[in-house]
Amino acid sequence: MELRSPPWQAHLPYLKNKKNWIFSTQVIGFFDYAKVSYKHPIPSDINLLPLMGTGIGIRTSVTGHFSLSFDLGWHLLKTPNLGDPPMRGSFSGTLAY
Numbered sequence: 001m002e003l004r005s006p007p008w009q010a011h012l013p014y015l016k017n018k019k020n021w022i023f024s025t026q027v028i029g030f031f032d033y034a035k036v037s038y039k040h041p042i043p044s045d046i047n048l049l050p051l052m053g054t055g056i057g058i059r060t061s062v063t064g065h066f067s068l069s070f071d072l073g074w075h076l077l078k079t080p081n082l083g084d085p086p087m088r089g090s091f092s093g094t095l096a097y
Helices: none
Strands: 002-004 008-010 023-034 051-062 066-075 087-095
Touching: 023 066
Parallel strands: none
Antiparallel strands: 002 023, 008 023, 023 051, 051 066, 066 087
């Protein structure tokens, strides 16, 4: 589930096309849940636990051709994995032509 804020939009002063909103940014909050299973289980497989997390993020689009996203998430269910960080971040950039 993802909740988004209304977009904050602005024109970029150095671009010729002033008719469209050029720069758009949204803040998001999200909640994720997954039940994990093996497609073809074998007797030596370990038990898999459900995964649940929440987080915040930001989405930015520039001229409709370049977008950036950043998410920061936290575990809500403990997993027995050693060395599993309590928080994870993700960054993505996309250029469309």
